[in-house]
Amino acid sequence: MKSSTRLQITVSLLAALFLSACASTETMIAAPAVQLKSVELSKIGFNQQTFLLGFDVSNPNAFPLPVKAVKYRLLFDDKNFADGETQGNFTVPAHSSDQFVLSVNVNFLDSATQLTSLLRGGMPDHVNYELQGSLAIDIPFVKPVPFSNAGAIPIKKSPF
């Protein structure tokens, strides 16, 4: 067999393999929907303020999703408000939803977010938010599942 013919066959086989791999590139897990449901200013200190961020996560899959960590980035009025990663230990049932709460510490003196400016001028009723992140699923070989969401949210203030 000529070397050019052999090369053609090899390339054809590789292409066939590649195409068959592409045909099966369906994600294992349908992305869960994560929504910011509440923002509560729970503690005001001189150097630090604590916000409680409440989230709803709904699982569209036919199996429960055990979540071991939540990575998030939250923007208020297009400005970064909080980001980080927190260890989670909850399971979202199949075709159902669950809630989780993140406690976020913010230093107004160091922060220059739009929300900070707004809060300095008085508590706003609503703020526009954009949420991005991923859920680390506690199942071997499953990659973190990304989520994103945007909307407007009222800000509550706890009675101190």
Added chain:
Amino acid sequence: MKHYLILSLICTVLAGCGGSNGGPEEALRAWVTAAEAATEERDRSSLLDMISENYADGRGNDHASVGQMLRIYFLRQQSVALLTTIDEIVLSGDTAAMLKLTVGMAGTNNSALGISADAYNFELELQADDDDWLLIGARWGALGEKLH
């Protein structure tokens, strides 16, 4: 004379076959091979048959939830290819064993699949039930991570 020679050869071969039944360790290696084959063939039912009804692990999983976990791998139309290495077999008598495995998934490096190609370490607890070994517990973690 020729017949005696053939007969003795057959006996030797049969004795050799009997001797190849290497006891629990060989049975456990066969268990791993069977589990790997069932996974690659997406045979969830056979895999579940290898797991004890009394299965429990530190994550709170039982037989049913492991079944649901397996569903994730097999629900979608995709192939699963495993690269399994038995790192250690620890026997406790003839009826209990712990297997330490390193498992990687091959051919799944396309991120669209949502699968990490990283390898995982597993510690499997098995118990002999008559002639079968059944999985009764497991701990796992990505390579370099603590197992739990």
